[in-house]
Amino acid sequence: MTGLLSTGVERGADALDGPLRRLHAQCREVAPSFREVGVALDRDPDSIRDFLHLPAFGVLGQVFTPPEYQTGDLVVDAFDPTCTALCVVLEALSHGDPGAILAGPGAGLCRDVVRELGDDAQREQFFGRVDDGPTWTFFGLTEPGKGSAALELDTRLTPAPDGDGWLLHGEKKYIGNGARAQIGVVFCRRAPGPWGIEAVVVDPSAEGFSGELLPMVGLRGARISHLRFDAVRVPADRVLGRHRTPSRRGIYGALHALLRFRPGLGAMTLGLTQAACDYLAEHRPVLPKADQARVDALLDRIAAVRRMMYDVAADVDRGVVNAHRIGTVKMRAAQLGERATLLAAELLGPASLIEHPWLEKAYRDLRAFEFMEGTSNLHRLSVFQGLLKSDYFPAAGHADAPRH
């Protein structure tokens, strides 16, 4: 069972054009290898290096490296790194295992912030480093005391007393790949207020940097970490966007990167959610009518969220970034993920979470997506703000507007 329609894509992805369908098919072909990776990483998050030769990691390289910096062989046909393509690839690969994606080397979430804020030399330096053998990166925004209220972050950037660049002081918590990365971006405060936030590129081998792995319930391959910066020196040329005004760097870069990546996180969630439904269909092909109705209701919702996801992704690709609608996709995908694993565990019968280790892992992993890229409460509040601004429902004539 794959959940695929005769058109080769899942319900809700019908609007994809030929090249994107082909990309989807190529990704789905390599995605099953991620199942084994995911299970291995759940046991030992460090085993990632045993799997880097897999084509699926090559696809991730294609997604997360801007085309101008790509040097490796192409695994799938070359494609424009649009938000829609990101969703296609991430959903298809997450049907294998999203934890493997988060565990992989590459620019990840840093891609957009460095590409958007960095000057030529900074981009060259960052992506050159990422391309130089398997290199892990981290995106350091969340702090022990500040998660949702990220704009109030406390990590400080102070001028170095010897006049040579800056010093970084503070902590970041729940940072993917933080304790394994060779390079990362840290958001920190140079001055009060939102425009006082800077994004700096940090080298974890610098003195004063330390990282500790946190014991997480799921997505263990992502190696969520607690990072500490004790007067870590940041050379002046590592402050991203130093050629821009304060309002066009720092937090602007964080929001730029997060909003453009958020549909992709929804895609990862949907990929695993669909996989849980497909797993159930494979192991219980025939269900009592009432139970099948519950599964069908869930599949309807998954298709709807997928449709909304491709809609917001298409918006992003034409320069319309509606945070309220993007947040809806991410929030609903996370909620459907939990619903799908709870339902699969119920319908697979007593002790299903023992007899089906893959399901037990998916059951744990899917809970993480509520927290990444903003919690449901924050997105609900954002939807409300969208309503106040009459900016939530798409305008008539838009692809997503009701058609009567």
Next chain:
Amino acid sequence: MSYPALLDALHDRTAGDHLVASASGVVIASGESIAGDHPLTRFGLGVGRRDPDDPLVLERFADGLLDLHRQLLRRGIDHAVEHLNGRTSGDTTLLDRQLVQASLADVAVEIRESEALRPDDPASRWRAHQGLTAAGRLLLTLLGASSFLVTGPGGELHLAEVTGNVYLHPGEEDR
């Protein structure tokens, strides 16, 4: 007391001389009571297999599990109140946010209602378990990423969910 220790104590109170085995023959107890390598070992639990226990024993054990689950949720609420009172956003604590308060209240209401349910057959026990699971999931959303740490309410509630899946799931006929 940790969930694995509480679970062992329940085994002890219910069967005395052995660990209670579910109707499907799966046994879950602390890692000290059942050695082995299983994904749950990381959370402090072990998994074994034995002939199922007598239905009357299983009933008592099931009621004990529901009590334990409610106990975890009560503890989880205390933890959440402290955690959220220590976090700020703007000029208030997260505990001051009405959305947060409403969710905490919903968790508490479910615990109260669950105590009054008095399930008396496998199907109603399962429904009670599902109610507690939903309340637990809501509680965990309030703890943010900290709920995804093995140590703390996130790890413990996961164990309560898995244990319920093993001992409280009534099978297709009785669901």
